[in-house]
Amino acid sequence: MEFLNVIGSRRSIRYFQQGRAVEREKIQTILEGARLASRAVNVPWAKAIVAYRDRLTQDEIDSLKTPFASVEFDLAPVYILWYHDMDARRVAIESSAYPSVASGTLQDIGALGPPHGWSHKYVQEVVLPEVLMPGLSAGPQRGGNADAAVAMTQGLLCAVEEGLGACLAPFNEAGAAEVFGVPDTWEPVQAMLVGYSAESPQAGGQRPRADWDKTFFLGHVDKPYPRDPAVTESMKEQGLIQEPSPIPWRSDEVRALSRGFRLPGGEPVEETA
Amino acid sequence: MEFKQVVGLRRSIRFWSPWQPIEPEKLQAVLEAIHQSPRVLEVDFLRVAVLHRDQMSEEDLQAMKTPTTTTQIELCPTYIFIYADLDALSEATDGKNLDEMLEAGALNRSHGWSSEFIRDTIVPQFYQEVLDDTDTVAMRFRTPDGMREGPAYSRQLLALGRTQIGIAQGVGLLAGVDQGLGVQLSGVGADVPKRIMGIPDSWITSSPMLIGYAAEGVEAGGQRPREPLEQDFHDGRYGAPFESDPDVVKRLTEDGMFQRPAPVPWRRDELRRLARMFGLPE
Amino acid sequence: MTASPSADAAALEDFRTVQQWRQSFARFWRGGEPEPAAFEALARFVAVNEVTPDEIIDSVLRSKESGDLMLRTRARRKWMDLIQEFEDTEQSRDAANGVRSFMIHNGVAMNPPILR
Numbered sequence: 041m042e043f044l045n046v047i048g049s050r051r052s053i054r055y056f057q058q059g060r061a062v063e064r065e066k067i068q069t070i071l072e073g074a075r076l077a078s079r080a081v082n083v084p085w086a087k088a089i090v091a092y093r094d095r096l097t098q099d100e101i102d103s104l105k106t107p108f109a110s111v112e113f114d115l116a117p118v119y120i121l122w123y124h125d126m127d128a129r130r131v132a133i134e135s136s137a138y139p140s141v142a143s144g145t146l147q148d149i150g151a152l153g154p155p156h157g158w159s160h161k162y163v164q165e166v167v168l169p170e171v172l173m174p175g176l177s178a179g180p181q182r183g184g185n186a187d188a189a190v191a192m193t194q195g196l197l198c199a200v201e202e203g204l205g206a207c208l209a210p211f212n213e214a215g216a217a218e219v220f221g222v223p224d225t226w227e228p229v230q231a232m233l234v235g236y237s238a239e240s241p242q243a244g245g246q247r248p249r250a251d252w253d254k255t256f257f258l259g260h261v262d263k264p265y266p267r268d269p270a271v272t273e274s275m276k277e278q279g280l281i282q283e284p285s286p287i288p289w290r291s292d293e294v295r296a297l298s299r300g301f302r303l304p305g306g307e308p309v310e311e312t313a
Numbered sequence: 314m315e316f317k318q319v320v321g322l323r324r325s326i327r328f329w330s331p332w333q334p335i336e337p338e339k340l341q342a343v344l345e346a347i348h349q350s351p352r353v354l355e356v357d358f359l360r361v362a363v364l365h366r367d368q369m370s371e372e373d374l375q376a377m378k379t380p381t382t383t384t385q386i387e388l389c390p391t392y393i394f395i396y397a398d399l400d401a402l403s404e405a406t407d408g409k410n411l412d413e414m415l416e417a418g419a420l421n422r423s424h425g426w427s428s429e430f431i432r433d434t435i436v437p438q439f440y441q442e443v444l445d446d447t448d449t450v451a452m453r454f455r456t457p458d459g460m461r462e463g464p465a466y467s468r469q470l471l472a473l474g475r476t477q478i479g480i481a482q483g484v485g486l487l488a489g490v491d492q493g494l495g496v497q498l499s500g501v502g503a504d505v506p507k508r509i510m511g512i513p514d515s516w517i518t519s520s521p522m523l524i525g526y527a528a529e530g531v532e533a534g535g536q537r538p539r540e541p542l543e544q545d546f547h548d549g550r551y552g553a554p555f556e557s558d559p560d561v562v563k564r565l566t567e568d569g570m571f572q573r574p575a576p577v578p579w580r581r582d583e584l585r586r587l588a589r590m591f592g593l594p595e
Numbered sequence: 596m597t598a599s600p601s602a603d604a605a606a607l608e609d610f611r612t613v614q615q616w617r618q619s620f621a622r623f624w625r626g627g628e629p630e631p632a633a634f635e636a637l638a639r640f641v642a643v644n645e646v647t648p649d650e651i652i653d654s655v656l657r658s659k660e661s662g663d664l665m666l667r668t669r670a671r672r673k674w675m676d677l678i679q680e681f682e683d684t685e686q687s688r689d690a691a692n693g694v695r696s697f698m699i700h701n702g703v704a705m706n707p708p709i710l711r
Binding site: 041042043044046047048050051052054055064065067068069071072073075076077078080082084086087088089090091092095106107108110111112124138139145146148149150151152153154155156157158162167182183184185186187188189190191192193194196197198201208210219220221222223227229230243244245246247248249250252254255256257258259260261262265267268270271272274275280281285286290291293294297298301303304305306 | 315359363419420484509510535558591
């Protein structure tokens with residue numbers, strides 16, 4: 041699938057086909073895609089647990105829910121719970137098995153070298169003590185990690201490209217810790233709920249986004265980034281920008297889906313005289 | 314470009330052709346892709362500021378460099394700074410974004426959503442709880458006069474903001490590769506772009522995305538190494554490794570997601586010639 | 596460019612930091628060693644600045660009580676500026692890069708300006 045079409049076709053899917061399992065190879069593809077993502081000093085900040093709804097009790101499923109995402113956990117057959125491993129830096133430093141900057145691997149393979157100022161001695165005697173080790177004694181620190189989200193996003197796009205429906209949602213940290221035995225050095229990022237979409241490919245149309253002029257800037261926050269309509273048009277032709285929501289028949293689709301899943305909102309519309 | 318090839322071709326590029334600017338339509342395509350990134354909790358955290366090297370003063374360019382990112386900052390023609398405006402969550406407590414998602418048919422009654430649910434449950438129990446969390450961190454900014462303390466934000470809010478930054482970076486990096494450009498997330502002195510672009514204190518950032526035409530070969534030395542899949546991902550519960558199926562690896566290799574591992578045999582020669590071309594030390 | 600009369604590349608061989616340069620260079624570049632011109636450039640540079648190679652590195656990477664090394668930013672900056680002066684005087688990027696290579700392989704990261 042063409043890259044721009046993957047980005048444009050992604051929706052947060054909230055209705056999943058029942059009785060149709062996700063092939064294990066597609067789950068592995070999501071994880072492999074995530075593992076190839078960019079990451080600072082080549083440390084694996086992103087960790088994940090793959091969970092299968094049908095192997096959990098209803099109480100366990102319920103313990104993962106939040107006000108923001110509830111029914112989705114009942115409908116999605118697979119949950120990939122993404123975490124930021126707050127201990128990843130320490131482990132990478134201490135374990136030579138990791139191909140991180142600390143191990144010297146990136147110099148050995150010619151990714152970092154003297155033309156950019158790097159040498160093995162610089163890593164061992166400057167980068168390690170002055171860049172990678174400070175702060176470790178304070179222990180794991182919460183507050184998120186962008187690289188863990190970069191990996192999760194690359195996995196999410198792999199799911200779309202594999203023909204799956206997926207949705208990112210917050211999950212209950214304490215519930216997940218109890219159910220899956222998650223270490224307390226892992227900070228939640230988001231849950232990726234995965235399955236075959238029961239919605240049409242448009243899923244109601246492309247979701248609204250913040251105004252361009254309030255989001256993109258050139259050189260200064262007072263100067264919006266100029267948006268060339270011809271490029272925008274080309275993005276439509278290439279499938280990045282698609283028909284905006286709500287497409288005309290979305291309410292009918294949602295009503296039918298709700299009825300099919302015996303969820304509220306599926307009641308027939310009363311005809312008025 | 315085919316999606317899996319884009320994922321497979323991404324490398325952290327460190328040599329750019331400094332003389333070759335990015336065509337405006339390619340840069341806009343990258344931004345358009347970022348614009349379609351998922352929104353964390355439907356909050357408009359995302360802010361993106363583009364800075365062209367040649368529009369910076371020599372003094373500012375020097376000040377933005379760090380000991381090991383000097384060369385790539387100088388070679389790269391364009392930097393995309395991705396921010397999360399942490400004040401966006403307070404602004405979202407009016408519930409308007411979520412109302413918009415109701416109208417779009419994205420959030421529905423089937424899943425419990427309604428205008429009342431937004432105002433009676435989501436805003437007070439979710440958004441406000443993050444805002445009111447007392448486990449906070451004060452922002453600190455480097456200025457010519459020393460360090461200055463800024464507003465304090467809860468760690469939960471910082472985590473949401475950083476997640477939004479990472480999501481946009483993930484999309485942006487791949488979009489750059491899809492446009493035939495070289496990309497890298499690189500450390501820079503963040504106080505310089507903050508000053509020259511007038512970035513508010515409520516905007517947090519991570520490493521900017523350097524983007525331009527790569528001077529390295531398309532493989533840039535080969536695909537970078539990763540630890541085994543089993544070390545990062547768990548199957549069913551923590552401690553049960555997600556075993557890699559070699560048949561899947563074979564398929565992903567055929568699809569271009571897995572590529573020749575680094576170093577390719579000629580990498581040292583490539584580096585040496587790049588170093589000489591740009592007048593860099595060996 | 597004519598070498599300084601006091602420059603003597605062979606006299607540098609016994610310095611610990613010159614040996615480190617050779618070893619690190621060979622490790623990264625898969626064999627080989629810096630060009631003879633680079634050794635000669637380093638010899639001229641230390642002569643001009645009246646220091647030994649070990650003194651240059653020791654002034655930037657200082658030992659702490661813990662045994663770890665600490666990079667002294669101001670000292671690094673000073674040597675970067677002196678190497679740039681050396682480049683301007685000799686009118687040779689290659690000569691200056693010889694000295695920079697010596698610094699880098701001894702753990703002191705630095706880069707020359709490229710676009711000026």
